[in-house]
Amino acid sequence: MRKLLVLLILLHGHLYALERESTLKIYHNIFHALSSKVKVSVYTSDKEYKEVFRHSKEITLSDNPEKTDIILITHESALNEILYTMSEEIHSTNQPIIFVTNYHFLKISDRIVGAFYWRKGRSQLLFIKNRLEQHEITLPEEYQKFMIDEL
Amino acid sequence: MRYIFGQKMIHKCLVLSTFLFSSLLYAESIDSMLQEYNQKNALSQKTIDENKGHLVLYTREKLERMNARTLKDVFKTTPIMYYNENRYALPDPFTSGGFNTYKSNYIRLYVDGVEITQGWMGSGVMLYGDINIDFVDHIEFYYMTPSFEAATESAYLTIFLYSKDPKRDSGGKLDLAFGSREYNSQSFSYGEQKKDFSYMINVSHTDAERETIDNGTSTPLSRNFERTQLFSHIKTEDQFFHLQVVKKDTDSLAGFSWDATPLESTMDYLNLHLDYGIDLSENWHAQIAYDWLKTDMVQADELPLAWPDALGSSLFRGEYKNSTYTGELTYNETIGKHRINAGIKGRYKTLDSFENFGQNALVSPFTSETIGTLFFQDQYLLTENELLSLGVSYNHISRNGGVEDDSLWQLRLGYIYSDEKWSYKGYLYHSMFAIEPLQRYLYPAAYENREPQKTLGITQEVSYVNDKQQVKLFLHAMQDTDSLFEERPNFEGTDTKYFTSILTYNYKIDIDNEVNFRLYYAHYSDVLIAEELEDISGYVGFFNRYESLDFYNGLVWHRNSVNWKNYFDWTASVSWEASEDLTLKLKGDNLLGKAKETRLYTVDPLSGQVGYLEASPIDQRIMIELEYLF
Numbered sequence: 002m003r004k005l006l007v008l009l010i011l012l013h014g015h016l017y018a019l020e021r022e023s024t025l026k027i028y029h030n031i032f033h034a035l036s037s038k039v040k041v042s043v044y045t046s047d048k049e050y051k052e053v054f055r056h057s058k059e060i061t062l063s064d065n066p067e068k069t070d071i072i073l074i075t076h077e078s079a080l081n082e083i084l085y086t087m088s089e090e091i092h093s094t095n096q097p098i099i100f101v102t103n104y105h106f107l108k109i110s111d112r113i114v115g116a117f118y119w120r121k122g123r124s125q126l127l128f129i130k131n132r133l134e135q136h137e138i139t140l141p142e143e144y145q146k147f148m149i150d151e152l
Numbered sequence: 153m154r155y156i157f158g159q160k161m162i163h164k165c166l167v168l169s170t171f172l173f174s175s176l177l178y179a180e181s182i183d184s185m186l187q188e189y190n191q192k193n194a195l196s197q198k199t200i201d202e203n204k205g206h207l208v209l210y211t212r213e214k215l216e217r218m219n220a221r222t223l224k225d226v227f228k229t230t231p232i233m234y235y236n237e238n239r240y241a242l243p244d245p246f247t248s249g250g251f252n253t254y255k256s257n258y259i260r261l262y263v264d265g266v267e268i269t270q271g272w273m274g275s276g277v278m279l280y281g282d283i284n285i286d287f288v289d290h291i292e293f294y295y296m297t298p299s300f301e302a303a304t305e306s307a308y309l310t311i312f313l314y315s316k317d318p319k320r321d322s323g324g325k326l327d328l329a330f331g332s333r334e335y336n337s338q339s340f341s342y343g344e345q346k347k348d349f350s351y352m353i354n355v356s357h358t359d360a361e362r363e364t365i366d367n368g369t370s371t372p373l374s375r376n377f378e379r380t381q382l383f384s385h386i387k388t389e390d391q392f393f394h395l396q397v398v399k400k401d402t403d404s405l406a407g408f409s410w411d412a413t414p415l416e417s418t419m420d421y422l423n424l425h426l427d428y429g430i431d432l433s434e435n436w437h438a439q440i441a442y443d444w445l446k447t448d449m450v451q452a453d454e455l456p457l458a459w460p461d462a463l464g465s466s467l468f469r470g471e472y473k474n475s476t477y478t479g480e481l482t483y484n485e486t487i488g489k490h491r492i493n494a495g496i497k498g499r500y501k502t503l504d505s506f507e508n509f510g511q512n513a514l515v516s517p518f519t520s521e522t523i524g525t526l527f528f529q530d531q532y533l534l535t536e537n538e539l540l541s542l543g544v545s546y547n548h549i550s551r552n553g554g555v556e557d558d559s560l561w562q563l564r565l566g567y568i569y570s571d572e573k574w575s576y577k578g579y580l581y582h583s584m585f586a587i588e589p590l591q592r593y594l595y596p597a598a599y600e601n602r603e604p605q606k607t608l609g610i611t612q613e614v615s616y617v618n619d620k621q622q623v624k625l626f627l628h629a630m631q632d633t634d635s636l637f638e639e640r641p642n643f644e645g646t647d648t649k650y651f652t653s654i655l656t657y658n659y660k661i662d663i664d665n666e667v668n669f670r671l672y673y674a675h676y677s678d679v680l681i682a683e684e685l686e687d688i689s690g691y692v693g694f695f696n697r698y699e700s701l702d703f704y705n706g707l708v709w710h711r712n713s714v715n716w717k718n719y720f721d722w723t724a725s726v727s728w729e730a731s732e733d734l735t736l737k738l739k740g741d742n743l744l745g746k747a748k749e750t751r752l753y754t755v756d757p758l759s760g761q762v763g764y765l766e767a768s769p770i771d772q773r774i775m776i777e778l779e780y781l782f
Binding site: 020119 | 344347
């Protein structure tokens with residue numbers, strides 16, 4: 002059953018690339034490392050990720066980026082919109098945590114605490130320690146190797 | 153905030169339960185989750201359709217770890233065809249080393265699901281067979297006839313290149329490489345995901361001074377080339393557009409010289425490819441493509457040239473222009489346990505012009521082919537683990553200039569079993585192949601009333617996979633009737649028989665270390681210029697990572713009954729990630745200088761005596777590369 006059921010729903014090459022089960026598993030882990038809540042509220046404007054998170058019992062999709070636990074950003078225009086919305090507010094621990102899927106975005110704003118991204122065909126996980134501290138986030142021990150002090 | 157006793161208890165319980173919940177979550181290590189995520193999301197697009205055929209996959213990670221810069225780097229490790237070049241120094245895996253125009257038309261090449269073709273002059277492999285693959289995310293090789301939704305024309309091997317997705321590979325990349333014999337290559341890419349669309353552009357330039365081939369004169373044969381290529385695309389959720397340009401100026405080795413002693417031998421190509429596709433609805437998809445090629449040939453010899461359009465002269469300055477127009481409409485629907493694919497495709501190949509020394513020299517009445525294709529495929533889910541597939545395709549090729557038409561049928565019956573660890577695939581197929589237009593155009597009398605080739609084949613594949621290992625055995629038996637692969641004089645149109653087998657074993661030691669092993673054996677009867685041919689080869693690849701260093705060692709071994717000589721092509725590379733943005737690489741190709749050599753036949757025009765030169769398509773080269781991401 003590994004491949005055959007999937008086969009029947011394949012259409013063209015440009016279909017969504019995310020595999021739901023493994024994507025949910027890794028994001029559940031990351032989001033629960035960032036937030037102590039049992040059910041984490043997540044805002045994203047990305048249709049593909051929305052479709053994946055819609056099947057989660059541990060993630061609630063939020064429509065309001067200002068009233069969510071975590072904002073997941075996948076493209077630059079969404080990042081600019083979010084940063085613009087948040088630009089009037091000062092840094093505080095109550096602000097949503099911004100997490101991205103692109104390494105370059107980490108350089109754009111120090112409000113972004115980490116990224117899960119692709120590099121040369123391999124997924125990479127990275128957290129910035131001093132940015133996590135601004136949110137008073139302490140990651141579990143096994144995440145230490147994915148942390149750098151600053152960018 | 154003040155808590156009363158009950159609230160405080162509830163709060164503590166919630167914190168405790170959260171902690172327990174989190175501990176459970178972390179029970180599976182983040183490393184194993186990342187590994188699983190890598191495996192299941194390795195491709196930028198979900199492109200693999202197990203029913204397309206027998207697959208050899210090169211993921212982006214594997215391409216990076218192999219330090220594969222060109223399609224040739226991948227091709228040379230991949231049975232059945234491997235990589236080879238013809239007497240004009242063009243990528244032509246099927247070449248016999250004889251005086252054929254282009255032999256590898258039965259290898260079809262696709263980029264992002266759209267076929268690249270050189271139309272009148274040959275398959276897309278002709279120019280794309282050694283292309284720079286900086287724009288590529290992953291590569292799929294499918295053995296034998298793939299499913300009919302993919303091919304307009306019959307194929308023995310289908311290569312799918314899929315481009316990088318800007319959602320994953322956004323930003324820029326600059327790549328500079330320098331190597332032996334003043335080899336230098338530059339590549340620049342930039343991609344971006346916008347809110348409603350994404351785009352990607354890659355421009356590369358390669359100036360390759362290659363090893364020369366001694367032909368017994370003071371002027372050895374040259375195959376140096378300079379290539380500039382552009383790849384670009386723009387995509388939305390339901391539409392895509394590609395623009396690709398390749399300009400390749402190459403010294404063409406023996407060219408049209410019978411005895412491989414040309415005074416001058418160059419071929420310059422300028423190729424343009426455009427395509428547009430749209431999902432009209434959930435079920436309907438339409439796409440159109442245009443391919444254009446300009447070929448400038450300068451050939452000179454002391455004796456008449458081996459090229460009919462030279463009309464017996466020893467000088468030829470020909471310019472050919474040809475165009476290919478392709479349109480298709482496909483329908484996909486799932487009805488209960490049936491997955492239906494059906495469609496109609498049309499292709500028009502035309503030789504636009506031929507000039508010799510700047511004068512119109514196109515006298516042949518045969519200048520175009522129109523190919524109409526209808527196909528239908530039903531994939532039926534027998535049980536949760538078993539799939540049956542039936543495909544039928546009809547091609548009608550009509551030609552102008554009074555040349556006869558061809559009607560070609562293809563049938564394909566398949567069975568797939570797959571569970572968590574084991575899978576089995578078996579296909580029975582019947583295909584038909586017609587003579588390519590350039591061959592028919594150049595030698596009209598020789599191919600008049602020539603029957604299309606009929607191919608009957610059976611393929612089977614058994615594989616076992618677990619977290620650490622993958623074992624795969626592929627078996628293939630086939631017979632061509634009225635073979636187009638038989639080249640011996642007076643034997644044209646006889647039957648060619650094939651038996652091939654490939655054993656693959658991959659072992660993943662841990663997340664950083666892996667070994668790949670492949671063994672190939674083939675036996676052919678009445679193929680090309682041989683009555684019998686046995687071919688044996690092997691490949692072993694070691695992929696190792698230590699901190700920020702990546703090592704690759706790949707050894708390809710070849711041996712065949714032509715001379716039972718052993719050939720070894722050892723490729724080694726080390727890359728150092730100096731930072732997240734900067735990587736330095738050192739690579740050696742054909743380090744032993746013993747890579748496979750193939751024969752390039754010569755004929756003494758005066759005595760008629762046949763001889764041969766030996767040439768390896770793989771150059772020995774050391775290369776330093778710098779890669780900067782921004």
